[in-house]
Amino acid sequence: MSDPMHDPGPDPELEEWLAEAREAEAEPQPELEGLLESVEREIGQAEKKPTFWLRTRPTWVRRAIASGAALGVVGLTAALMLRADFHDYPASYMAVALGSLGALLLLSVHMALRPLHRPPMRGAARAAVVGLTLASTFALALFSPHDPGEAHGVFDHVSGCLFFGLLFGVPVYFVLRLLDRGAQATSLLAACAAGLLGNLVLQLHCPRKDPEHLMLAHFSVVLLFVAGLGLAHWLVRRLRGQR
Amino acid sequence: MTDARSDEELMRAYVDGDHEAFRILFGRYAPMLMRLTVRHLKSEELAREVVQQTFFQMHAARLDFKVDRKLRPWVFTIAMNLVREHFRKKKRRKETELEDERLEQPASERGPIERRQRAELLHAAMEKLPASQREVVELHWFEERPFAEVAQIVGASEGAVRVRAHRAYKKLKDLLGEELG
Numbered sequence: 001m002s003d004p005m006h007d008p009g010p011d012p013e014l015e016e017w018l019a020e021a022r023e024a025e026a027e028p029q030p031e032l033e034g035l036l037e038s039v040e041r042e043i044g045q046a047e048k049k050p051t052f053w054l055r056t057r058p059t060w061v062r063r064a065i066a067s068g069a070a071l072g073v074v075g076l077t078a079a080l081m082l083r084a085d086f087h088d089y090p091a092s093y094m095a096v097a098l099g100s101l102g103a104l105l106l107l108s109v110h111m112a113l114r115p116l117h118r119p120p121m122r123g124a125a126r127a128a129v130v131g132l133t134l135a136s137t138f139a140l141a142l143f144s145p146h147d148p149g150e151a152h153g154v155f156d157h158v159s160g161c162l163f164f165g166l167l168f169g170v171p172v173y174f175v176l177r178l179l180d181r182g183a184q185a186t187s188l189l190a191a192c193a194a195g196l197l198g199n200l201v202l203q204l205h206c207p208r209k210d211p212e213h214l215m216l217a218h219f220s221v222v223l224l225f226v227a228g229l230g231l232a233h234w235l236v237r238r239l240r241g242q243r
Numbered sequence: 244m245t246d247a248r249s250d251e252e253l254m255r256a257y258v259d260g261d262h263e264a265f266r267i268l269f270g271r272y273a274p275m276l277m278r279l280t281v282r283h284l285k286s287e288e289l290a291r292e293v294v295q296q297t298f299f300q301m302h303a304a305r306l307d308f309k310v311d312r313k314l315r316p317w318v319f320t321i322a323m324n325l326v327r328e329h330f331r332k333k334k335r336r337k338e339t340e341l342e343d344e345r346l347e348q349p350a351s352e353r354g355p356i357e358r359r360q361r362a363e364l365l366h367a368a369m370e371k372l373p374a375s376q377r378e379v380v381e382l383h384w385f386e387e388r389p390f391a392e393v394a395q396i397v398g399a400s401e402g403a404v405r406v407r408a409h410r411a412y413k414k415l416k417d418l419l420g421e422e423l424g
Contacts, residue, residue, distance in 0.1 A: 008409035119398020
């Protein structure tokens with residue numbers, strides 16, 4: 001065979017086989033009667049649902065809605081529930097934390113709402129976002145600028161922060177699912193976005209800085225969203241497969 | 244359903260609310276999409292579902308259609324994504340034992356190979372190609388799409404698509420080695 005960049009075609013023998021196969025399958029015309037009616041019926045039924053209107057918005061609008069919802073939650077937290085020590089907190093660390101969590105959140109939203117008329121995202125790209133989400137929230141918890149002298153019970157307020165983080169992450173998850181047109185891995189990326197939003201809110205609200213608390217109550221929000229939803233989807237698939 | 248307008252003009256008309264344009268596009272694209280999806284899914288029933296979903300998604304995404312883009316790769320990408328999604332859900336493509344046996348049989352045990360049988364053998368061999376190579380052969384050879392358009396549909400560079408095609412044809416030749424003589 002010759003240079004693939006100039007002539008990547010088959011050799012004459014294989015070409016003969018391919019040509020025969022193409023002719024062989026061109027003979028029977030597939031039965032299309034009734035298919036147009038089915039399509040129009042499905043569209044008609046979908047259009048009765050208000051959520052379908054949202055899903056049919058252009059992709060940039062869907063992304064803006066989801067990003068706006070997430071940023072709205074962050075803005076409300078900053079305006080109404082800002083941590084008491086915000087002005088004493090190291091500004092550079094806060095900037096790194098908010099910047100990295102925010103950038104990853106917007107990236108997750110962007111990827112989760114990838115339209116179906118675009119070629120699929122590489123699996124490695126999705127894995128990278130999930131990995132970065134877990135790694136960044138883990139690192140932010142581990143390297144928090146804490147005072148070793150701070151005396152806190154390790155398990156104090158863990159359940160409160162966990163609940164708060166999960167509660168504030170859920171809206172973006174549902175908004176993303178609501179806007180989803182059936183793209184691949186939306187659920188996993190939506191779980192990342194939800195976990196990141198939960199962490200952003202906690203970063204702005206919770207005054208605790210000790211790594212033990214941040215690991216147990218902040219990082220675990222991401223872990224619960226990603227691992228918990230992953231497990232739930234795996235279970236659903238298993239149950240469907242058994243039917 | 245004859246209409247002198249191009250696919251893109253029809254799509255623009257449809258986006259502007261002309262439902263008849265959608266019907267004409269259906270008439271033009273449904274047979275092509277059925278051929279493409281039947282080849283992948285090996286089932287007319289599944290192919291009909293995927294074609295139905297393709298048009299449904301085309302409707303849902305119509306406001307995303309850019310006026311300066313070609314419609315065919317846009318629609319084919321939706322269809323291929325739905326086919327991939329089907330296989331992702333199924334985990335892997337089922338290869339029938341019959342097809343495997345046929346490929347493994349020595350040529351001497353077979354009688355004269357009829358045209359149809361040869362086509363079946365070829366399709367069985369294509370099943371053994373990696374999905375990324377198989378879809379390039381199917382789009383380029385069977386759907387007669389130029390490499391530039393195939394590249395758009397599968398989301399790779401034209402060079403990468405050409406290399407995939409080259410590798411696919413080489414592997415097909417190896418798989419069909421005995422029959423090709």
